Each structure stands twice: as structure tokens, then as C-alpha cells.
Amino acid sequence: MSLAQVLSTYLTLQIFIILSFAILRGTKYLLQRFQVKPSSRIELKLHYSVLTAIILMTLVHPLLPKKQFFNPPAKVWSAQSIKTFTNEYTAPDKGGYLSIPNASGKSSILQADSVSLALAVLALCIFAFSFRRIWQDITVLRNIRKRSFLTKKIKRVSIFINDEISVPFSYWLPGNTDVVVPSALLSKPLDYKMAIAHELQHHRHHDTQWVYVLWALRIVCTPNPFIHIWSRWISEIQEFACDEALVDQGKVESHPYARCLVEVAQTAIDQKYVPACATGLMFLTESNLLHRRIEKMFSASKINKRRSISWITGGLIVALMTATAFASQGLVQDRRVSMADAKKMQTKAAVNSDFPVVVNDLVLKQLNRYIGTPEGREYMKNALQRLENHRSLVEGKLKEYQVPFEILALPIIESGYQNLSETDSNTPGRAAGLWQFIPSTAKNFGMRVDNQVDDRLNVDIETDAAMRYLKAEQLVFKDWHLSVMSYNMGAKHLQRGIDKTGSRNAWTLIRNGFENDKDYLPKLMAAILIMNNPESVQ
Numbered sequence: 001m002s003l004a005q006v007l008s009t010y011l012t013l014q015i016f017i018i019l020s021f022a023i024l025r026g027t028k029y030l031l032q033r034f035q036v037k038p039s040s041r042i043e044l045k046l047h048y049s050v051l052t053a054i055i056l057m058t059l060v061h062p063l064l065p066k067k068q069f070f071n072p073p074a075k076v077w078s079a080q081s082i083k084t085f086t087n088e089y090t091a092p093d094k095g096g097y098l099s100i101p102n103a104s105g106k107s108s109i110l111q112a113d114s115v116s117l118a119l120a121v122l123a124l125c126i127f128a129f130s131f132r133r134i135w136q137d138i139t140v141l142r143n144i145r146k147r148s149f150l151t152k153k154i155k156r157v158s159i160f161i162n163d164e165i166s167v168p169f170s171y172w173l174p175g176n177t178d179v180v181v182p183s184a185l186l187s188k189p190l191d192y193k194m195a196i197a198h199e200l201q202h203h204r205h206h207d208t209q210w211v212y213v214l215w216a217l218r219i220v221c222t223p224n225p226f227i228h229i230w231s232r233w234i235s236e237i238q239e240f241a242c243d244e245a246l247v248d249q250g251k252v253e254s255h256p257y258a259r260c261l262v263e264v265a266q267t268a269i270d271q272k273y274v275p276a277c278a279t280g281l282m283f284l285t286e287s288n289l290l291h292r293r294i295e296k297m298f299s300a301s302k303i304n305k306r307r308s309i310s311w312i313t314g315g316l317i318v319a320l321m322t323a324t325a326f327a328s329q330g331l332v333q334d335r336r337v338s339m340a341d342a343k344k345m346q347t348k349a350a351v352n353s354d355f356p357v358v359v360n361d362l363v364l365k366q367l368n369r370y371i372g373t374p375e376g377r378e379y380m381k382n383a384l385q386r387l388e389n390h391r392s393l394v395e396g397k398l399k400e401y402q403v404p405f406e407i408l409a410l411p412i413i414e415s416g417y418q419n420l421s422e423t424d425s426n427t428p429g430r431a432a433g434l435w436q437f438i439p440s441t442a443k444n445f446g447m448r449v450d451n452q453v454d455d456r457l458n459v460d461i462e463t464d465a466a467m468r469y470l471k472a473e474q475l476v477f478k479d480w481h482l483s484v485m486s487y488n489m490g491a492k493h494l495q496r497g498i499d500k501t502g503s504r505n506a507w508t509l510i511r512n513g514f515e516n517d518k519d520y521l522p523k524l525m526a527a528i529l530i531m532n533n534p535e536s537v538q
Helices: 003-033 040-063 112-146 183-187 189-204 207-220 225-248 254-268 287-298 308-330 339-349 361-371 374-400 405-414 439-444 459-477 480-489 491-501 506-511 520-532
Strands: 074-077 097-101 107-111 149-154 157-162 169-173 176-182 332-334
Touching: 003 040, 003 074, 003 112, 003 225, 003 308, 003 332, 040 207, 040 225, 040 308, 097 112, 107 112, 112 157, 112 169, 112 176, 112 207, 157 183, 157 189, 169 189, 169 207, 176 183, 176 189, 183 189, 189 207, 189 225, 189 254, 207 225, 225 254, 225 287, 254 287, 339 361, 339 520, 361 374, 361 506, 361 520, 374 405, 374 459, 374 520, 405 480, 405 520, 439 459, 459 480, 459 491, 480 491, 480 506, 480 520, 491 506, 506 520
Parallel strands: 074 332, 157 176
Antiparallel strands: 074 097, 097 107, 149 157, 169 176
């Protein structure tokens, strides 16, 4: 994936988390206002379903069709500026320059390679720190398992007794689904039974596996505070769901179970180490939470077990995530054009064309000069707008002299469709007009150029002369590409190049250095492609 896709997908993941958390919290608040107490088990399933949707949407996001819904705040360019393009240009599959809005309202431009390297180093550091923590947890769990005594197995779950721990917990590792109970509970058969029942319920709800998903999301989304708050919230719901299931199914009685919770809460203070990938009674024993757990346990008869609220909430979240996934494609947009993109533009431009439209590395570079730089896009957008003011007249001349429609793009690269005087034009040789005739060539084609009159600024006259000039060169060289080159460099210089290279292929001549304005023909090809695909510079 490109840098733009990586950043866009990462930002989209953050939006998914914030959006989902906000809706879930909002729903929770409304239910409390209307004194509706939803089932914790249904609530837990809703949270797990939303997390699943977030992960799937994030994975699918790079594959979604790209459609720009708004002006992207961050963009990847082929160069910082059209003025520095020659020195800074990088191929679309490499490097580039990332522009990011800053506090002043302008954009800071950074080298994409530097940004990629910085992100890679940051990701590596976070991964290394997190891997160290999880590896430490797994090591502790394995050591606890080694120093524990297996008492029995309930299906795939192994029940262990350990002398070193103060409170029970459960965990899952590949090949191991375990519950570890402190040996002190052996003298309290009822508490021992309730502790095992509670931990088995965590396994039934798959809490011991989801803990890894939450752990991974906290790592990936470290700067996002919402995932940390949400993870804590889910851990609370896991405990509520286990309590609810045990009471509802008659596996425990409320009063003895509440007493057990209080005793475990007091004991948990002495627990020295809490593995991040374990779940159980050892967690969330703050007085406020403990009070809520016991209160909810004794109000089980008032719990609303209808699933309609969860379906509506989940559906709303998925719908908004889907809309966000499509819209967020434009969060970070790669403004550069790939060869595949250029080929698609060529297919559209080549329909019913008498002018061979070519796409190669030289044309791709000029496409990225016009599309892949901020000034280039602006230049092209303005040129296409001005073209419309002259379209009727120029197209009429094209038809009159049977010149290909694609020549309509020639003034785009010559003048940007501005009828420039000699003093306004930056072209050497005192060129002027839409078609940028120099005085000597203009006079050769019947135009008056003196202190009183300059026919090069008469769009009708200069366009007629340009058509006659291009048509005459085509009759000489029998090739429209060579005709365009001759228009720019003169027939004598072009013929000299043909004689020296022994080739009448325009691209062979260009690659051998026989040009006047460098990349003149590739620029024209790029302008033709953009003219036929105006959305490319929007």
C-alpha cells in the first residue's frame, strides 16, 4: 500500500473507534435517562460485534473505490512545486511529497520517504515495547502454570490450583484454556465453586480471546484515548455479563456470590502482578464498580433482555461506518498518476481519435507535472476554463483544415489559453498569442506584426495561421507527431534529427535529444489526456 493509503486507512480506523464509542455511549446515556437496564450479555455481544465490524471495515477500506467527497486535507505530490519539478520528481511508485495543513492555514510539505521512515520507526518502537509486555505476561502465565497443580478438566478447560496467587483468573493461550484458583479457596468449597463458575463463564463469552483484540487495538491506536476508555468499559461489561449469566442460570445464589465478590475485592489489593492478557475476579474491584455489580445483580428481574435496541444501535454504527469508509478515502489522497491511471485516461482519450495518443514514461512524468503538483493542477484547471471561451472558434478551424481534434490542447501548453502579448509571455523569442508565434514565423504565415498591429493577438487570425502551419508540416512529414515537433523546433532542425538518427519516430528523436522545448510532445500528450479527463485535476 502507498503512504496515502496507509495514512488514510489509519485515520479511518481512528474515526471508526471514535464514532462507535460515541454512539454506544450515547445509547447508554439515553437508556439510563429512560431507566432502561439492558442485558449485559446482549450489551457485550453488541460491543464485540461492533469491534468485529471495525476490524473488517478497516481491512476492506483500501479496496473500496476511490471517490473524492471533499477536498482532502493531506495530499501526496510528485514534487513540492511545478518550478522545482525537474529536480524533485519521483516516480508514482516511489517517495513523493506529503502536504499537511498547519495552524496558519497553509500546508507544510514533507518528503514522503521521511514520513514513511518516521512512521515505521514509531511503529517499531511501539511494537517492541508492547511485544516485551505481552511476552512478559505470557512468560508469567506459563511459570504460574508450571508451579500449579492440575485438579480437573472441564471439557477443554484445565482447572489449576496455585499457592502463590491471591485471587482467581482465567486466560487463553494457543493450546491452553485455563482457570487458576488460589489454594486458599480450597477451605471454602462454596467460594471455590463460584470462582470456577465465574472464570468458566469468561471462557464461554470468549473474553479471554477478545482481550488480545483489545490489546492489539490499544497498541495500533495508542494516541487515541477513546480506545483505552472503551477497552476499560468492555472489561467492566465482561464482569457484569458473567455475574448476570451465573445468577440467571441459577449457578450461584446472589447473596453468597455478592459476599464472595467483596472478599475477593479485599484480597485483590495484595495481588502483586496482573497479567494484561488474563481476565477474572482479580480485575475492576474499585468500590464504585463493585457497588454497581452487586446492585445490578439484585435488580436482575428489571433487566430488559430485548435485542431490538442492540440491533438498532449496531445497524446505525455499521451504516455510519460504511458511509465513513467511502468518504474517508479522500482523507489523504495521492495526487500522483500511476501508469495504470494514465492507461485508463488514454483509453478515454483515444476514442474516435485521428491523433495517436501515446502513454509512456515521458508522458507519465509530464502528467505528474500537471496533476501531481499544486501549481500544475491550478494551471490546468484555469487553462481548461479559458479553453471554453475559445472552443467554438478553434474547433471550427480544426474542422475547416481537417486537423485532429487533439490539437485543441496545443495552446494549453503554449499559453494556458491566455492571449499573451510579448511583454506578458515568458517564452523566449518574443512569442505572443494563444499559439505563441514568434514574429518571423507569424509573418511567414501572413500575419502583420509591427508597432501598430499585432495579428498574433487576434485569436481568429492566429488560429487560422496555426492550422495552416500544422497542416503544412503534416503534409511534409506525413506524421502528426512530427508535425507538432516541427511546429515547436522548425522543419530544418527536425529534418537534421531524422537524418542523424535515421528514424522518423518522434519518440526516438526525443530520447536522442532532438528537441527545442524539452518534453514538448510529452507535455502535449499529457494536456490531451487531461483535456479528455478534466476530473483528473478537480
